[in-house]
Amino acid sequence: MRVGASAMGASSVAPLLAACGSGGGSTSSGGGASNGGGSTPKGPGGIALARPNHPVTLPLDADNKAIPSGMKPETGGTFTVFNYFDYLDKQVLTDFGKKYGVNVQLSTFDGIDQGIAKLASGSVRPDVTEMTPDKLAEVVAGKLLAPINHSYIPNLPGNVLPNFQSPFYDVGARYTVPYTMYTTGIFWRSDKVTQDIPSMSNPWEIFWKSQAYKGFVGVLDEPRETIALALLRRGITDINTEDPKLIAQAGKDLEQLSSICNVKVNETSYQDIPQGRSWLHHAWSGDPILAVNDYLPKGFDRKLLRYWHAPKGHGPIQNDCWGIVKGTQKPVLAHLWLNYILDDKVGYDNFVNYTGYQPPLKSVTPDTLVSKGIVPETLRSAVITENDFGPTSLQEMTLTPAGLREYQNAYSQFVSGV
Amino acid sequence: MYPRWLWRASALPGTVWLFLLFLVPLYAVVAIAFGDVSPIFQLPVPVWNPLDWHFEHMSQVLTLFAPSHELWLVFVRTLIYVVAALALSVLIGYPVAYYIARFSHRSRTTLIVLLLVPFLVSYMLRMLSWVNLLAPDGYVNSVLTGLGILRTPYDWLGGHGFVVVLGLVYGYVPYLILPLYATLDRIDQRHLEAARDLGASRFSTFIHVTLPLSKTGLLGGAAIIALPMFGDYYTTNILSGTPDTSMLGNQIDFYFHGGPQPTVGAAITVVLAAFLVVVMSYYLFSVNRAQKEMHAV
Numbered sequence: 261m262r263v264g265a266s267a268m269g270a271s272s273v274a275p276l277l278a279a280c281g282s283g284g285g286s287t288s289s290g291g292g293a294s295n296g297g298g299s300t301p302k303g304p305g306g307i308a309l310a311r312p313n314h315p316v317t318l319p320l321d322a323d324n325k326a327i328p329s330g331m332k333p334e335t336g337g338t339f340t341v342f343n344y345f346d347y348l349d350k351q352v353l354t355d356f357g358k359k360y361g362v363n364v365q366l367s368t369f370d371g372i373d374q375g376i377a378k379l380a381s382g383s384v385r386p387d388v389t390e391m392t393p394d395k396l397a398e399v400v401a402g403k404l405l406a407p408i409n410h411s412y413i414p415n416l417p418g419n420v421l422p423n424f425q426s427p428f429y430d431v432g433a434r435y436t437v438p439y440t441m442y443t444t445g446i447f448w449r450s451d452k453v454t455q456d457i458p459s460m461s462n463p464w465e466i467f468w469k470s471q472a473y474k475g476f477v478g479v480l481d482e483p484r485e486t487i488a489l490a491l492l493r494r495g496i497t498d499i500n501t502e503d504p505k506l507i508a509q510a511g512k513d514l515e516q517l518s519s520i521c522n523v524k525v526n527e528t529s530y531q532d533i534p535q536g537r538s539w540l541h542h543a544w545s546g547d548p549i550l551a552v553n554d555y556l557p558k559g560f561d562r563k564l565l566r567y568w569h570a571p572k573g574h575g576p577i578q579n580d581c582w583g584i585v586k587g588t589q590k591p592v593l594a595h596l597w598l599n600y601i602l603d604d605k606v607g608y609d610n611f612v613n614y615t616g617y618q619p620p621l622k623s624v625t626p627d628t629l630v631s632k633g634i635v636p637e638t639l640r641s642a643v644i645t646e647n648d649f650g651p652t653s654l655q656e657m658t659l660t661p662a663g664l665r666e667y668q669n670a671y672s673q674f675v676s677g678v
Numbered sequence: 679m680y681p682r683w684l685w686r687a688s689a690l691p692g693t694v695w696l697f698l699l700f701l702v703p704l705y706a707v708v709a710i711a712f713g714d715v716s717p718i719f720q721l722p723v724p725v726w727n728p729l730d731w732h733f734e735h736m737s738q739v740l741t742l743f744a745p746s747h748e749l750w751l752v753f754v755r756t757l758i759y760v761v762a763a764l765a766l767s768v769l770i771g772y773p774v775a776y777y778i779a780r781f782s783h784r785s786r787t788t789l790i791v792l793l794l795v796p797f798l799v800s801y802m803l804r805m806l807s808w809v810n811l812l813a814p815d816g817y818v819n820s821v822l823t824g825l826g827i828l829r830t831p832y833d834w835l836g837g838h839g840f841v842v843v844l845g846l847v848y849g850y851v852p853y854l855i856l857p858l859y860a861t862l863d864r865i866d867q868r869h870l871e872a873a874r875d876l877g878a879s880r881f882s883t884f885i886h887v888t889l890p891l892s893k894t895g896l897l898g899g900a901a902i903i904a905l906p907m908f909g910d911y912y913t914t915n916i917l918s919g920t921p922d923t924s925m926l927g928n929q930i931d932f933y934f935h936g937g938p939q940p941t942v943g944a945a946i947t948v949v950l951a952a953f954l955v956v957v958m959s960y961y962l963f964s965v966n967r968a969q970k971e972m973h974a975v
Contacts, residue, residue, distance in 0.1 A: 304718045373936025380719050402718045475836025478919075483937070515921075522837045524919040536814045537835055661720060661938045668937040676929060677921030678751040 303658045305401020310393070310658065311500065313651040315428040318400045318435055326407040327591045334590040335361045341597070342367045342375060342386035342585070349614035356600055360593060379404050379585065387588040388597045391436060391581050393429040394484075394657045405435045405583040412595035413437060415602035423649040424579070424620045429657065436581035437598045440546070440617035441644050444485055444576040445569030447529050447543035447551075449536075450638075452476070458568050464493040464575075468513070470521040470540055477521040478529060479514070479542040483671035484656040486525075488576055489542055490514050499576060499654050502663030511670030518677055525675055530616065531555050533565065544578075545569060545642040549635055550616030567642045573652045577644065579620065618644055704951070711736055711944035722940040739945040749929065749946065756926040759839065760907045763846035764900055770847065771854040771899070776888075778855075779862035790859070793852050801849055805916045808845065809835065812917070837920030845917040846907050854899035861895025862888070893968040901961045905954060926950055 303309045310316035339360075341353060345368040357364035367384050369375030372392050378384045380402060391399060399405050410416060416437055417425055424438040446457055446466060453473065457463045467489070470477045479486050488499040490510035501507065517523035526532070529541035530550040535557060541547075548567040556562055569575050582601060584594040600606055607619035612634055618624055626643040629635040635643055659667070709724035712731035716723050725731055742749040778789050796804060811818050812834035819831035834841055865888060873883040911927030926946065933943025 371936050376719055377721050380716075380721060398718055475833040518920065518922050522920050522922060524837060525921060526915075526919045537809075661715075664720070664938045668933075668939055672929065672932060673748060675921045675924055675932060676748055676752045677755075677924045678748050 301660060303401075303660060304398045307397040307401055309500075309660075310397070310429040312428050312649075312653050312655055315431045316397075317431040318396070320407055320434065321403065324403060324406060324586060326409040327595070329409055329411040331592045333360055333592045333596055337590070338363045338365055339590055339593055339597070340365050340367050340384075340386040340388075342369065342379070342384060342389040344368060344375075344390065345370070347390065347615055347617075349610045351613070352601070352606060352610050355606070356597065359600075360596060362590070362593060376402075376404070385587070386585050387590050387594045389583055389585050390439060391583045393427070393436075393579065393581060393655070394659075396429055396436065396581075396583075397658045399583070400435055404586055406586040406588065406591065406594075407434050408437070408584060408595060408598065412592065413599040413602070415599045415604075419602050419604050419607075419621050419623065421620045421622055421646045421649075423646055427579075428651075429655075430581075436583045437602060438620045439580045439582050439601065440611075440615065441577070441579040441620045441649075442617055443545045443569035443642075443644060443648065444480070444488070444578065445543065445545060445567055445641075446540070447533055447548050447565070447567050448540045449533055449564050450566050451564045452539035457566070462493065462495070463568055463570070464489060466540065467517060467523070467542065468493065468520060473539050474521045476537070476539040477517070477541070478524040478526055478532065478538045479517070480544070481525045481527050481675075483667045485576065486514060486542070486674070487511065487667050487670060488654075488656060492570070492575065497574060497654060500657050500659060500663075502659060502666060504666050507666045507670045511673050514670075514674040534560060543567070544617075545644065546615065546617035548639050548642045549618070552636060552639065553612070553616060553634065562636050563638045565636075565639060567639050569641055572648055572650065573654060575654060576656055577648050577653050578655055580617075707944050707947050707951075711941060711948045713941060713944075715938060715941060720938040720940075722944065735939075735941040736945045736948070739942060739949060743949060749926070749949075752924060752926050752929055755839075755924070756908060759843050759846065759925060760904055762843045763850070763907055764904055766843065766847045767851045767854050767903060768896070768900065771851050771858060772896070775855045775858035775862055775895075778859050779865075793855055796852055802912060802916075804849065805845060805913060808848070809916060812841070835917060835919075837918045837923055839918075839923050841917050842914045842923050842925075845913045846910065849913060850903040850907060853903045857899040857902065858892065858895045861892050861898075865891045890968070890971065894965050897961055897964055897968070901958065904957070908950060908954060 301309050305319075307318065308314070308316050339357070339362045341348070341364060343366060348366065350366070353364040353366055356362075367386050369378060372390075372395055375389065376395060376399060379386075379389065379399070389405075391405070410433070416433060420438060424433075424441075426432055427436075427438065430436050446463060448457065453466075455466060455469070457466050460466060467477065467479065479489060484499075487507060487510045490513040491497075491499055491501065491506065493513065494509070496506060498506075524532075524538065529538060529543040530547040532538035533541055533543075533548075534551045534555045545567060548565055551565060552562045569577075582598050584591065584598070588594050601610070602619075602621070604621055604623045607621050608624060611617060611619050611624065624643075626635070626640050626645065629643055630637055630640055705726075706724055709726050710722040712728070712733065712735070713725040714723045714732060715721060739749065741747065743753065744750055774793075778786060778793075782789050810816055813819075814831045814833065818834065819828065822828040823831060869887055869891065870883055873887045874880075878886065909927045909930070911925055911931045914923045914925050914928065930943050930946050930950070933939055933946065
């Protein structure tokens with residue numbers, strides 16, 4: 261039994277759903293929220309739930325307009341960037357500050373939910389913030405982001421992959437520009453794992469066949485990702501399902517991993533795999549790239565590291581983005597930040613020198629990364645191309661509060677180890 | 679002669695401090711446990727007036743604390759870890775405190791400083807250092823295999839409850855030793871000499887005199903380390919990271935860290951706090967009784 265699933269019951273869920281679906285009210289004024297499907301369920305503030313095959317245009321508000329074109333950037337004072345602690349090279353901040361004559365500071369959060377909580381409470385007042393597409397409807401409905409004026413961001417049409425110039429979660433890129441992209445897959449050491457994972461009929465199944473690696477197997481400490489793993493293992497590709505039975509079954513399947521391999525739950529495979537604390541891990545594609553560039557022990561053969569991700573439509577592919585915080589005192593500079601981060605050199609350096617997470621730039625391709633030695637040939641699959649995206653791709657996106665509770669409860673049961 | 683109110687007034691800063699930094703936050707957690715979540719951001723909305731409280735979250739969390747249910751099993755696991763860590767801490771800490779108080783005349787200051795040194799490094803960093811020491815190719819395995827005690831490196835970090843218990847002991851034992859040392863140091867030597875003069879052996883003197891007289895320090899130290907151990911989540915996160923060693927603190931952290939049910943995290947916190955109040959009541963009762971016994975000696 262889970263907290264809320266059967267215990268809280270529908271009686272407590274229904275009013276909340278109603279509040280979110282309609283009580284939040286539409287923020288539409290002028291450019292209202294719209295979606296390609298027309299009948300998709302509503303998320304926060306009545307905004308339709310975006311899916312790769314159901315693009316959503318986010319609403320614009322009369323009292324929250326983009327700045328006019330042609331303004332000069334603000335100078336002096338402090339420009340605050342809001343992001344995860346270790347998801348941006350400090351050199352990028354320094355260089356941006358030097359270029360525009362402003363002191364740049366980094367304000368951080370542990371998780372995107374915590375970041376949104378800080379923004380919503382007003383405890384931080386940054387100028388720009390990192391954001392994830394699945395939370396975008398929330399922050400737009402809550403009026404935390406300002407719309408962007410594309411005339412300040414020539415790098416968006418110039419450098420960015422076509423898919424992200426008008427992504428399905430923000431058609432017309434009204435509020436965001438993309439930052440990084442990554443697949444979720446399997447990261448392992450070929451000297452420890454004997455199975456040929458890519459040739460398995462369903463490679464996701466490897467975690468349930470990992471008795472031989474007991475104590476050295478891990479999954480991501482992220483409810484959506486880990487439940488998605490269990491769904492995909494059963495061949496269910498609707499990783500945004502809100503079906504309580506499917507989610508509960510996925511939770512039960514994950515619970516089996518404790519007896520099968522005493523599974524670890526963390527997000528440190530980039531460190532654990534090369535250093536031998538883990539041999540087989542559910543991971544993001546940025547992890548192996550980070551591992552080969554920053555965490556290899558002396559004398560370790562980087563070719564021993566392997567990464568697999570599912571073909572399009574059979575495994576998650578995600579991205580993160582940047583937005584301008586509503587009420588910023590430096591709106592022009594905030595636009596210039598969005599443009600700066602999409603500069604070919606800045607994006608590449610930030611990726612290669614620090615984050616390990618690939619920017620969605622046309623100039624960054626598997627061939628260039630392999631030829632420069634950034635990524636060994638054996639990890640070519642960790643590099644994403646434009647073809648990996650599209651209406652048939654799978655992306656973990658916004659859910660209704662009731663759906664989120666189902667995921668949280670199933671995951672809670674799994675990580676409680678009972 | 680100072681007016682009587684002056685002494686009472688001297689307690690005011692501490693009372694204000696306690697009110698602002700303990701009672702108000704505690705009530706905030708209660709108000710969240712019986713509160714709601716915001717419709718858009720799913721953030722906790724505390725309900726301050728008890729007349730407006732929602733009881734469904736608390737009632738369901740209490741259901742999950744029923745025997746054989748999810749939170750009950752996590753609670754039992756946490757209790758076992760804490761009791762085991764407490765027992766080991768006493769076994770390790772008492773002799774150390776006893777030695778410093780009774781026998782370390784010239785080296786006393788040095789030993790106390792050495793005891794305090796770990797406090798200069800954050801708990802998190804001390805735990806992280808163990809990750810490297812206990813790694814498959816870490817120093818612990820190197821020494822044990824080098825000495826022939828182990829044939830192959832042991833997977834210390836593979837998710838073992840005893841490693842979590844040892845981690846808790848390592849992290850908290852200095853907090854037990856210091857109050858225990860202070861109590862042992864204050865024991866009037868004449869009591870011990872009287873026992874010896876009356877024919878008691880060293881062991882008998884320890885059992886019948888030293889141990890009862892150090893009971894308040896022992897209980898105080900035990901309370902000081904047990905309370906944070908119950909809410910601890912990063913020790914098991916760092917040294918194990920497996921669901922099988924998850925503690926109640928991990929569940930609280932999980933619900934507060936994000937997602938649509940911060941009220942559930944707050945409700946678990948309130949239940950744990952209520953249990954600890956019962957434990958602390960026993961502690962206060964025992965200390966009170968021990969002090970009366972001491973005065974009677």
